[in-house]
Amino acid sequence: KAGVTQTPRYLIKTRGQQVTLSCSPISGHRSVSWYQQTPGQGLQFLFEYFSETQRNKGNFPGRFSGRQFSNSRSEMNVSTLELGDSALYLCASSLAPTSASYEQYFGPGTRLTVT
Amino acid sequence: AQRVTQPEKLLSVFKGAPVELKCNYSYSGSPELFWYVQYSRQRLQLLLRHISRESIKGFTADLNKGETSFHLKKPFAQEEDSAMYYCALKLHSSASKIIFGSGTRLSIRP
Numbered sequence: 001k002a003g004v005t006q007t008p009r010y011l012i013k014t015r016g017q018q019v020t021l022s023c024s025p026i027s028g029h030r031s032v033s034w035y036q037q038t039p040g041q042g043l044q045f046l047f048e049y050f051s052e053t054q055r056n057k058g059n060f061p062g063r064f065s066g067r068q069f070s071n072s073r074s075e076m077n078v079s080t081l082e083l084g085d086s087a088l089y090l091c092a093s094s095l096a097p098t099s100a101s102y103e104q105y106f107g108p109g110t111r112l113t114v115t
Numbered sequence: 116a117q118r119v120t121q122p123e124k125l126l127s128v129f130k131g132a133p134v135e136l137k138c139n140y141s142y143s144g145s146p147e148l149f150w151y152v153q154y155s156r157q158r159l160q161l162l163l164r165h166i167s168r169e170s171i172k173g174f175t176a177d178l179n180k181g182e183t184s185f186h187l188k189k190p191f192a193q194e195e196d197s198a199m200y201y202c203a204l205k206l207h208s209s210a211s212k213i214i215f216g217s218g219t220r221l222s223i224r225p
Contacts (some may be wrong), residue, residue: 003158004158033212033213035215042215042216042217042218043201043215043218044215045212045214048212056212058212090159103164104161104213105160106158106159106160107158109158
């Protein structure tokens with residue numbers, strides 16, 4: 001079974017631009033979560049999608065948004081990029097949020113550098 | 116507020132020595148706790164979860180609600196255990212919102 005894939009793997013943007021990151025979950029997984037990983041703040045939850053609906057959101061400004069498509073693929077968007085948005089963005093998928101056999105599988109991440 | 120604390124940023128032990136990675140949590144609800152591991156140049160992956168009460172790769176972790184701890188232990192460290200370890204808390208009010216600790220880098224010396 002193919003794992004979680006994220007594209008692109010690396011991205012360089014300048015301040016003020018916007019960026020869209022993509023995540024394809026494991027086949028059959030319907031829940032997708034996004035995390036931001038930085039040296040200073042560690043791993044922080046961004047949001048979670050299930051059945052094309054955002055179920056939960058972390059403490060991030062409105063510049064961070066996302067969506068999920070009917071095939072469970074998900075995108076996250078960051079508008080008006082700031083230097084502090086430089087991070088590794090991780091996507092994780094699971095069967096469903098309320099799955100009794102709960103396990104999230106992580107993708108390799110997208111490394112975003114804002115200059 | 117919910118919080119996961121891993122007091123050690125780096126833990127270095129000799130091969131064959133016992134290992135204990137500390138994790139303390141703060142949560143008023145019923146906790147679900149996990150340990151995730153990230154080996155060099157690999158993805159973050161689940162190591163074990165407290166509800167399973169299993170031993171994975173020789174590691175065990177016991178939830179101590181009185182001390183609000185979920186320390187990860189292994190009696191005899193192996194070189195391949197060198198990795199970054201994250202303790203994580205899943206909030207019951209939110210199915211997929213996980214709070215991660217800051218991580219401990221475990222280095223096993225030969």
